[in-house]
Amino acid sequence: MAHGHELNAHGLGSHELDDTGGVLPLAHHGARVLPSDLGAPPIVAVWRTRALVVGAVFLVISAIFLFNHEGQQHFLRALLLSWFMMFSLCGGGLCVLMLQYVSGGKWGLMLRRPLEAMTRTLPLLVVGLIPILLFGKGMYLWLRYPTGNAVSQALSNHLLTPGEAHALDWKRVMLSPLSVVLQFVVVFAFIGVWSYLLNTWSLQRDADPAAGTQASFEYWRIRCENLSGIGILIYTILLTVVAIDLIMSLDITWYSTMWGLQFLVGQGYLVLALGIHTIIRLARVQPIASALRVTEQHDLGKFLFGFVMLNIYLSFAQFLIIWSANLPDEIGFYLHRIRGGWWAVCSLDFIFHWVIPFTLLLSRSFKRTRSRMLALTAFMIFARAFDLFWLIEPNFPESMEHFGRAGITMLAYLTVPVGVMGIWLWYYLTNLSQRPLIVLNDPHTAEILEPEHGH
DSSP: OOOOOOOOOTOOOOOOEETTEEEEEEEEOOOOOOSSOOOTTTTTHHHHHHHHHHHHHHHHHHGGGGHHHHHHHHHHHHHHOOOHHHHHHHHHHHHHHHHHHHHSSGGTTTTTTHHHHHTTTTTHHHHHHHHHHGGGTTTTTHHSSHHHHHHHHHHTTSOOOOHHHHHHHTTTTTTTTHHHHHHHHEEEEEEHHHHHHHHHHHHHHHHOTTTHHHHHHHHHHHHHHHHHHHHHHHHHHHHHHHHHHTGGGTTTTOOOTTTTHHHHHHHHHHHHHHHHHHHHHHSSSSGGGTOOOOOOOHHHHHHHHHHHHHHHHHHHHHHHHHHTOOOOHHHHHHHHTTTHHHHHHHHHIIIIIIIHHHHHHHHHHHTOHHHHHHHHHHHHHHHHHHHHHHHHGGGSSHHHOOGGGGOGGHHHHHHHHHHHHHHHHHHHHHHHHHHSSSSOOOOHHHHHHHHHOOO
């Protein structure tokens, strides 16, 4: 049940909104008061257990695919998809957190603790990357042929095309095993340092002896804003590097200048979906029940709608530029994704990733109804995974020729992500339960506790 106080259309006074958008009269009309216990409610422990069990079960099921070569390849590709989902939530959570500090406003106050919890899942990224780099020769030519001599020999044996050999030689400064490892050391170090500082300062901010004063507000605002401003720029560059290293290089001959920005917006799409889903689920009980007003939920829905729009704009702009230019070195990326049965997957990706969320989030009442937003945000998490599947799998010859030719081992794209994300959710919820869910030393905290007024 939502605990927002809001005037109805006829100005009859404050009401509670239920999950279907109906109204219930309130017993009081004043500002709400936060409970004394701001920690995670017991239900979070139940969610953690369920996530861990589901993750473990699906990872055990996924082990079946390791008993033959084709299954192993699909297991690794599905692991790559899963890793990028984790990276999008961890690194993307950090980026949205920094964006909130830079832009200010009430929209990020409710999301701050979930975003902080996302950033603290970095250890899973480090662990998850190891098998991809150790066993990824079937996915990456730069792992299979790391030196100039290896490329020359493979070209003479007709294992590489001249275009692939040229691309490997030209891109070796960036795409070689040692170079990629060093790049990820920098990426992980940045995420670790910036996450540590912002998470530490967040706790120190609430514990500030001068908490609640304008001087305290300004001190912490400036401190976090200064770190976040340069952090967003650095993260955007590093994200582009990661997207090139692990996704674009699946096809060593392809390139796009919009690639990094497209992934940046996709991360915001995913992070907001999970963050909003988390907050709405927590709003069923205290302390979020007293803090999440319909106004803030509506604002978060509008922000999510903006990312849906920007996501499809960038994706379509890249498609339009490449398709209209019709250059052989570029157009193959889309030809592989619309031929051989992939047109159906492409169409579903368009419907899942943009048409459904765009259409639903146009509705004001939809954004203000908790049960509907819960369903949509959960669906958007799936849609983002589906889009990554469409980006990854058509790069490989057996799937490129026809979508159905890859066989039953394609089911690894279902079991592995569910297993890995189950473990990630367990770790995320563990981090979330370790801190108070409400930020206290922030000028917007008092605002979200005020009665709402009709718009």
